[in-house]
Amino acid sequence: MNTEETLRYWTAYMRTADLAERTIRERLIFIRHVDRETSGIYSVTKRELIEWIGAQRWSNSTRVHRRSGLNTFFAWMQEEGLRADNPAYQLPKVQMAPRDPRPFHVDEIEALLSSGIYRRTRVMVALYYYVGLRASEIAAVHGGDVDWRRQTLTTVGKGNKTKELPIPAALWEIVQDMPRDAYWFPNHQANRKFAAGEGHITGQSVSAVLSDAIRRAGLKHRPHDLRAATATEMNRHGVSAFVIQGGMRHERMDTTNHYLKVDLEQIRAGYETLPVVSMPARSGRRAA
Structure with a gap:
């Protein structure tokens, strides 16, 4: 199964789980981005993911969100037998920076x-x-x-x-x-x-x-x-x-x-x- 076939199957999986179309679209865009900028979703290693994430100029909240997204995707690949391992397992934990509410007066x-x-x-x-x-x-x-x-x-x-x-x-x-x-x-x-x-x-x-x-x-x-x-x-x-x-x-x-x-x-x-x-x-x- 190549990358596009995998992502089509993942799309069907997410729709079966009744995820919102916006969520599905955003996850696909991100994983395609990972696939292009690393050795690929079938080959990327934990170290490579760490080095790639470290090079991204993301906000704290984006870093928290992306870490979770990577683990979700690669855990799914592992469960489906598409990879023997999950390279996103136990990536460095990102401490969520507190953000005080800033409501309009x-x-x-x-x-x-x-x-x-x-x-x-x-x-x-x-x-x-x-x-x-x-x-x-x-x-x-x-x-x-x-x-x-x-x-x-x-x-x-x-x-x-x-x-x-x-x-x-x-x-x-x-x-x-x-x-x-x-x-x-x-x-x-x-x-x-x-x-x-x-x-x-x-x-x-x-x-x-x-x-x-x-x-x-x-x-x-x-x-x-x-x-x-x-x-x-x-x-x-x-x-x-x-x-x-x-x-x-x-x-x-x-x-x-x-x-x-x-x-x-x-x-x-x-x-x-x-x-x-x-x-x-x-x-x-x-x-x-």
Whole structure:
């Protein structure tokens, strides 16, 4: 079996496991990259992988992700009898560098909305902030996803998981003016999913549009920080951590914690709830 035959089989394996097409595509691109820049997926050794990875100028999070991806792929090859070993087994462990959440403040969101951005970009901002949608989910919103009676929006998120979300009042006012039987962000140019005019834009397009708007507004954020604002503002206003986790659609609470920024005044308010204890003016001990 040659490389392309192996990758076709791996593609079928991933689709059978019901992985998202975006995940499958990204994994294939990466493994083809490895195959080209090393001695090949059938011959590469652990040492060669270590030296190749060490030469890459990846961010910490990318390095963590790629290490995991290599182990997943080569473990699969070994299980399928396509290699006798797994060269990615026990690659040097990458310590994940902590990243403090950098949510937008409400006044920054208002500054972005007032910076002269077009209406469709303002709607993207609203979907990011009010219901915490991801860029790929925003790109695919269709009027048919809205339950106009129950005021909910159904979206398909990571892992092809479908979730119905309530639409808050502030967003509902915006939703009223959106198409009921068409994509909200149609593609006027062909992309990897649709021919021109036959579908919607991609998540990368949403991120690019918002990144440009944020930069022009003079703000030091990335689009995903709007989603962090969703979690942070709910927490700031006393919403249960479990409700926030559900709204963010996270499997684990520790993932939600990566989006939450607790500010000094919240900590101060927490300290102020402590019962006051009596503080004696003197020790009461007699001098010897």
